[in-house]
Amino acid sequence: MAVTFSDLHTADGLKALEAHLAGKTYVSGDAISKDDIKVFAAVPSKPGGEFPNGVGVNLPGAGSAPAAAAPAAEVAKDDDDDDLDLFGDETEEDKKAADERAAAKASAKKKESGKSSVLMDVKPWDDETDMKKLEEAVRSVQMEGLTWGASKLVPVGYGIKKMTIMLTIVDDLVSIDSLIEDHLMEAPINEYVQSCDIVAFNKI
Numbered sequence: 312m313a314v315t316f317s318d319l320h321t322a323d324g325l326k327a328l329e330a331h332l333a334g335k336t337y338v339s340g341d342a343i344s345k346d347d348i349k350v351f352a353a354v355p356s357k358p359g360g361e362f363p364n365g366v367g368v369n370l371p372g373a374g375s376a377p378a379a380a381a382p383a384a385e386v387a388k389d390d391d392d393d394d395l396d397l398f399g400d401e402t403e404e405d406k407k408a409a410d411e412r413a414a415a416k417a418s419a420k421k422k423e424s425g426k427s428s429v430l431m432d433v434k435p436w437d438d439e440t441d442m443k444k445l446e447e448a449v450r451s452v453q454m455e456g457l458t459w460g461a462s463k464l465v466p467v468g469y470g471i472k473k474m475t476i477m478l479t480i481v482d483d484l485v486s487i488d489s490l491i492e493d494h495l496m497e498a499p500i501n502e503y504v505q506s507c508d509i510v511a512f513n514k515i
Contacts (some may be wrong), residue, residue, distance in 0.1 A: 424483040430511040431476055433495070433504055438470040445503035446474055452494045456484025475510065487512070 339346045435445055442464055450459050460477030467473050480487060491507045494500065 424481050426515040427480050427482055427487075428511075428513045428515055429478050429480060429487060429509060431478065432465075432508045432510055433474045433476060434467070434506045434508070435471065435473070435503060436505045438472075440503055442472060442474060446476075448500040448503050449474070449476065449495060452490070452500070454485060454490075456481030457490070479515070482514075 337343060337346075433445065433449055435442060446462060458479045460479065462474055462476035464472040465475050480490075487509065495504055495507050
């Protein structure tokens, strides 16, 4: 709690301060505070010998102006720290705005990424494989940057047909090797798909 004194330029005011400082080192607490600085500034430079507990005795270095400024600077520093804390909310807002700008740039970069057009042959296990279900299984693979296109069935012999299908990929988002190995050749799709081959791969 802040300690205040009034009329420190008068004898009555100094007597009140004298009584308060009896047996104490500082105006309030166990260290120099704003109270000490305020009282020191309000007391006359020479309060008189009848006030042995005067603030000039209790503030280290009070006898010289440069030394007396040291505790004031320390308290001022504390005030600056408080100001920085109060300013922290605004800094968080700035950080959030910067993150949003970075996310927007990243999104724009994805949109600007190159694309490739791929023509792929998908072969069944045999002539008994349901090609309609094979196509449904292939198209069930969905991921960002992948767009399936037109498809058709092409005879390969012995009553077996393969499916030739177009797809478009965003190069930075989709790996054609990963698409085949980690998706099209894995269960349950591999129940219908025996192999996949890239027929054509062109940058758009």
